[in-house]
Amino acid sequence: TTGGQLAAFEAWLGPQVNFEEQVEGGLTERLLAFLGRAPVIFFGADTPDLSAAHVHMAMEGLTTHEVVIGPATDGGYYLIGMRAPYPELLTDMPWSTDQVLPETLKRLDALGIVPLLLERLSDCDRPEDLTLWPDLADGRKTLVAQSVAE
Template identity: 55%
Template sequence: MPDARLVLFTRYPEPGKAKTRLIPAVGEAGAANVHRQLAERTAAAMRASALEIEIRYTGAEATRFADWLGADLSLIAQGDGDLGDRLRAAIGAPPVIFVGADCPDLTADLLREAADALTKHDVVIGPAEDGGYWLIGIAARYDFLFTGMEWGTEVVLPETLRRLAEHDIEPKLLPLLADCDRPEDLARWPWLTT
């Protein structure tokens, strides 16, 4: 099996449009700055993993993303539809690992662990404390994981696990990590707001 491809879904850090749930705590510019830092940390961890990288972007043109995150990265517009539609469109040729830009504790070692897990398992999941996941990797095209999902809610992980069980697929679970999405999350990583 070929090495897994890492796919980061991110948006341009434009004030008022990035990390909007953080705006009440840190303002529009502060929320955009948190997002900028998280996306840059994620891209650095992806680079350090030595795996193939693809950035699925929205919120600005590819040239602005190249200037921001690096012209060496493969940049592809996210396209239309809900997150599930965009994830399905990005599957391409598995194995593929989808990564969000919300997890300050993501490391290159965790990404390599996920890629290694996909050589032995059909699905790998990095569960998040908020009931979602910070990473999902698939060794085959499992579109059923990305349709009709209540994205951004605490039911994403349990529903994903339920669907996998229905298909007799036991995922490899990575360590439980926390996302930085809500104002109360900022207390865990105070350096994000300095």
């Protein structure tokens, strides 16, 4: 987390989940800093439809799959979970492009890993994306976390 309130995260996902402050640096550096603590699940807070149920599905998915991915409609993903550290899934990644998910799947295929894919969701990267969530645009819905996306 960065800039979020621990109580809000715990209310959303429950107190049994460990939350840690992000390190400084770009997205790759922030993710790699915690990869050694695998199993891990990384998710961004720029996906208004992301629910605790999605995170719980990812947690459950890691009991049967090495990698769990929540694909985003823009070609990236809103969530990635790993049972073991796979730094090659996070380094030299074309972040913030529509190639993130295809590149991740290509790298997983090369590793012989079949990921569990969760429901595809839209994320909110630009002001025009707010049209998908009118409640967000007028302030009726609030997010509980700061985004990890660049």
